[in-house]
Amino acid sequence: MTQFIFKNIGQRIVLLFFVSIISHAIVHLAPGEPSLVDPSNPRMKAEDIQRIRAAFHLDEPLHVQYVYWMKDLFTAELRSFKDNQPVLKKIWDRFLNSLPLFIVGTLIIWFLAFPVGIQAALHRGSIFDKLGTFLSYALISIPGFFLSYICIIFMVKTFNVPVIGMRTFGLENASLMLRSMDRVWHWTIPAFMSAVAGVAILSRYVRSQMLEVINQDYIRTARAKGLSEDTVIYRHGLRNA
Known part of the structure; x- marks a missing residue:
């Protein structure tokens, strides 16, 4: 080693x-x-x-x-x-802006990709699985800049989400809670766009790995022992996927 x-x-x-x-x-x-x-x-x-x-x-x-x-x-x-x-x-100044976006984007990927991939594997061939497969390949195929423009137009017109800067100027003396919420509000579109392709790719990977695992003998044994489906899937299946 x-x-x-x-x-x-x-x-x-x-x-x-x-x-x-x-x-x-x-x-x-x-x-x-x-x-x-x-x-x-x-x-x-x-x-x-x-x-x-x-x-x-x-x-x-x-x-x-x-x-x-x-x-x-x-x-x-x-x-x-x-x-x-x-x-x-110069790198450090930009790193302080990039790191929170990376963390938030990674959390979005984990919290969306794993549930979507697991459910698609458990309901293979269902409408959910087919829709998830279609959306995954679509999100991987669509150019990021085009999807960004669509997202900006939708989010700005619908929710008035800011698309410029990392914070709202004039809130320097506001409370910590207000400044924190303002930062999160500015992270919405960049974090979502950084997570889109990751969710599509990771959910496909989780689905394929779960499909290999859920038909293994030890999964059948766990079900035969009377363990709950959540325990079988998340403790025995996902851990080995």
Whole structure:
């Protein structure tokens, strides 16, 4: 097991190394000049551009730039071309908004996918199962941006749900309860959209796994012992699915 773990870690390190090389090359091969982050700025002079190029080692050969880039990455010194601010700070500011959305979206996936998948397996071939299968494939197939527009139009017109920002400005001095509810209200559409595909995929997976389990001998034995259906399904079936 230890050998497998270290082998797996080594493979991932090698993979990340090659991905970093490809990513670095794509950035430099793409059209445009990194030092011209704001070409429309009339105050940008030739000496300013040269200073930016020197600060970010853009005058060095590509492989030397890669070495500096990796050094800055491991020393947490990566900075933005545009405003020279630390990249980690920019990531952290956005991470604080992304993490709650990820948590809420994951909870929505779990609370919807498992019941839907279990019921679809228990009532295989029923209208519920067929409808669930149709909706799952539809939600997986529909482009996310299109579904987002439909959701925004429906939610805004029906429930007046905000679609911009993470909070309502002007509530900084409101009570903790009011500010918390305001955050949740702003999370509604993003969290729902992040969970749609996950619910469709996970519910299909739970259904297929439950179909394999519910016909096993130990499930029949549990039913023969007189255990309740909920105990048989959730304690014996779902645990082994």
